[in-house]
Amino acid sequence: MSGPAGLPPLREVIARHGLGARKSLGQHFLLDLNLTGRIARAAPGIDRGSVIEVGPGPGGLTRALLAEGAAQVVAVEKDSRCLEALAELAAAYPGRLEVVEGDALEIDLAELGTAPRQIVSNLPYNISTALLVRWLIALAADPKAFSAMTLMFQKEVAGRLVAAPRSRDYGRLSVLTQWLCRARALFDIPPRAFTPPPKVTSTVVSIVPREEPLAPASLESLEKVTAAAFGQRRKMLRQSLKSLGNPAPWFEATGIAPTARAEELSVEDFCALADCIAGG
Structure with a gap:
């Protein structure tokens, strides 16, 4: 079955470009079009400004974002093996997909694309917390740096983001996230949905920056x-x-x-x- 815009199935793209998932990069590819479409639809107002995706891999979620009407997608990819496949996707959606090769831990996402900017991503498990903290720091400096973040985490990490006081999961990440944003767990994705399957369940979380922090603090x-x-x-x-x-x-x-x-x-x-x- 062909994907959006008559593109070949993702499994064919992966095989043709030799894009076996690399453990060192925390890669687990989500190929289910129903699930990638659900994530894209959970992101608010993607028809305005720019959607920034970190770690698109072969482009499964990227396809869904474009198919659901994203005005502009900026895909930040560290794995050079994926660039050719993403270039093919960019050609299928002229002027709507920009591919940036680089490490999201070193790139200022608030300088990519055009405002309003939001981040939508199936984050690599091994750097998901570090990435989120980096983006929270950007929001502390400028609450309008990102209009929204729709992110997939390991379920355990997602639980920490939304945890309430007096709960086991409540901790530093809960406080920093909720100080600057409203966080809400949307839905779980089972391991079998990924290639290769991770050992844990994933959770998609909506993180919407507050107009101003919940209380004054540095x-x-x-x-x-x-x-x-x-x-x-x-x-x-x-x-x-x-x-x-x-x-x-x-x-x-x-x-x-x-x-x-x-x-x-x-x-x-x-x-x-x-x-x-x-x-x-």
């Missing part, structure tokens, strides 16, 4: 306090925050109990502590 101070607090999450805050200084005045100023543990604090609580720490 990113640097928020990272410090969450690292200290969750680095010793079983300990009371009066102990875990000692590495940052004398925490007693911070508890007095914020009204946070020194006997509380990290998982009990809301995002706003962490921001209040971060503000105190930044103020000396």
